[in-house]
Amino acid sequence: MATVRRDSRTTAFVDQERLRYFLAAVTPAKAEIVAEGGGWSVFIPGLPVAADGATVDEALDETVAALREYAEDWQDHLLDAPNHAANWGLVQLICLSDDAQLRDWLVGAGR
Numbered sequence: 001m002a003t004v005r006r007d008s009r010t011t012a013f014v015d016q017e018r019l020r021y022f023l024a025a026v027t028p029a030k031a032e033i034v035a036e037g038g039g040w041s042v043f044i045p046g047l048p049v050a051a052d053g054a055t056v057d058e059a060l061d062e063t064v065a066a067l068r069e070y071a072e073d074w075q076d077h078l079l080d081a082p083n084h085a086a087n088w089g090l091v092q093l094i095c096l097s098d099d100a101q102l103r104d105w106l107v108g109a110g111r
Contacts, residue, residue, distance in 0.1 A: 020096040024105050027089050031106045033059065042106065047087070064102045067094050 002013045031044050033056060040059040043050035049070050051062030070078075071094040078084040079091075094102065 016096055020093060020101070023089050023093040023096070024101075027093055029106045029108065031063070033107075044106075047090075060103050060106060061099075063106060064099050067102060071095055 004011045004013070029044060030046075031042055033040060033042050036052070039052055039054050040056045041050065041052045042059045042063040044063075047070065049063065049066045051059055051066050053059030053062050071091045074084060074087060074091045079088070093105070097105065
């Protein structure tokens with residue numbers, strides 16, 4: 001790890017994959033996948049993220065897209081909102097993960 005100090009702030013530079021692995025370990029998705037109306041829905045309690053699909057795979061793909069949209073919105077305007085500010089770790093996890101890693105995270109498969 002390397003650090004850079006500027007004024008009273010110190011910034012740490014860490015390996016991206018190690019940080020992603022750590023964030024996945026300490027930020028469980030708790031995603032719920034339910035059959036609804038002939039299809040499937042995925043939602044994450046406590047987050048404004050939900051998606052539907054004809055199949056579980058389709059619903060998971062849509063959830064990954066919704067997570068990416070949430071991360072963009074968070075960086076754009078939600079980071080200072082009291083009910084979203086604490087989600088910085090989740091946003092970092094989303095940004096550091098590829099789609100397959102996010103799908104695995106959603107279903108609790110590995111890190």
